[in-house]
Amino acid sequence: MNTEIRPCFAVDIDNVLGKAEPEVQRLYQDITQTPWPLGRYGSAGGLDSSEYDRALIEEIFTRFHEESIPQLPLYPGANYALQVIHRTCRIIIVTARRPYSRPQTLEWLMAHGLPFDALYHTEDKTEIPESITVAIDDHPEHLQSYQAVGARVFVMDQPWNRQGVDPNVIRVSGWDALLQWWHFRHIGKWLNRFHETPAPDYLWKYPPISA
Secondary structure (H helix, E strand, O other): OOOOOOOEEEEOOEOOOEOOHHHHHHHHHHHHOOOOOOOOOOOOOOOOOOOOOHHHHHHHHHHHHHHHHHHOOEOOOHHHHHHHHOOOOEEEEEEOOOHHHHHHHHHHHHHOOOOOOEEEEOOOOOOOOOOEEEEEEOOHHHHHHHHHOOOEEEEEOOHHHOOOOOOOOEEEOOHHHHHHHHHHOOHHHHHOOOOOOOOHHHHOOOOOOOO
16 A cells, blocks of 8 residues: 555644634724723624724734744634554644744644644645645635535534535534544544545445444
């Protein structure tokens, strides 16, 4: 078996691996000295689509990328889940963070001991030199992009993605929930059948093997 070619799992960072939304809200309050508006979220385009002054939005984004990344907490179970998935998949981290945050991002990933094979900074998450088989994200637009290339897609449940997401996307409440799905489907054993990366539509066409 060719162990060098494995299915590719694309993983987002903010609000998927790390808790970013509380920090965005904290920065807003620190800058404006006013409480964060109830019912509003800054993530997944929330700030970009808001009526806030562009200078304020830019200051929040700049401070987030320059100051906040090292202190973001990791979601529970993320490390173990990626360790399990990495046995059968290449893990690529695909983030819309600004490229100048790459050093801090790499340090954060390594500080938490997260396994990964590549890191990409891009707004167009499918425009990378990888054949993506599985993906997880929280942004509805990125979820649609992954679906468009035929990947099996998970959405990390967040308040801002509870509407307008295709029902074929698998919603998970956290990394433990994703791992339960992974084990239930016996995905790890199933992927070991293949000697090269299968096309995503072929991979998900057939039922899982038995335990």
